[in-house]
């Protein structure tokens with residue numbers, strides 16, 4: 001089904017609605033389950049920026065491993081044990097509410113079916129806005145539509161494709177971080193910043209510009225509206241216990257997440273945009 005000149009909707013083999021964008025400068029695929037970007041490739045270099053696990057479950061029974069999972073209205077474990085990690089929206093269907101096509105940019109807006117549920121009983125509106133052009137801009141916009149302030153968190157949990165994790169350097173991250181593997185607070189970030197073991201770190205920083213420098217190329221990230229940048233790679237042993245990761249999958253991926261981990265209060269009528277631009 002054609003939604004505009006450059007935007008199509010199809011059904012995947014597993015019965016999930018997939019949105020495909022193919023404009024003169026870039027291509028992108030998104031699953032309406034989770035409002036989840038699966039791939040992004042600018043045509044100037046035809047290099048896939050995102051990593052999607054070959055074992056990702058794509059039938060809507062669990063969140064998709066890879067691409068850009070949307071975590072909202074909380075990041076990480078919920079306050080109650082029976083609620084899902086990373087919030088309520090990566091497990092539900094989203095709908096396209098707006099498509100605008102231009103010669104060198106496509107704008108898509110999507111919203112989830114439900115913005116409240118167990119663990120978050122507030123009046124909120126959540127919109128995902130994608131600008132698909134020479135770069136990909138991903139904005140998650142939270143609006144308080146009620147009469148009471150609320151506090152929320154979240155993340156753009158992007159999985160980036162790397163050619164060899166052992167050769168990657170991250171630039172632009174300095175200062176202290178919470179190490180979730182060691183359960184300690186570290187005073188300074190490594191320099192050079194390489195990944196050589198399981199890594200799960202919350203950098204409490206509003207630093208905007210980060211690069212993932214690979215042996216062959218660099219992926220540039222510009223982040224906005226975050227209080228933290230999260231760096232995650234499960235490494236070998238943990239991956240082996242994850243049904244949706246292949247044995248060596250960790251070697252080709254690195255998550256750098258624009259996140260709100262500290263809780264952000266939003267007054268009635270206010271909006272907040274969490275944004276990551278990928279180039």
Ligand SMILES: O=P(O)(O)OC[C@H]1O[C@@H](O)[C@H](O)[C@@H](O)[C@@H]1O
Pocket residue numbers: 063076085086157180200201230232257
């Ligand atoms: O397996 P999930 O729920 O997609 O989470 C993956 C990872 O997401 C990261 O953001 C967390 O910091 C990790 O602790 C977590 O393991």
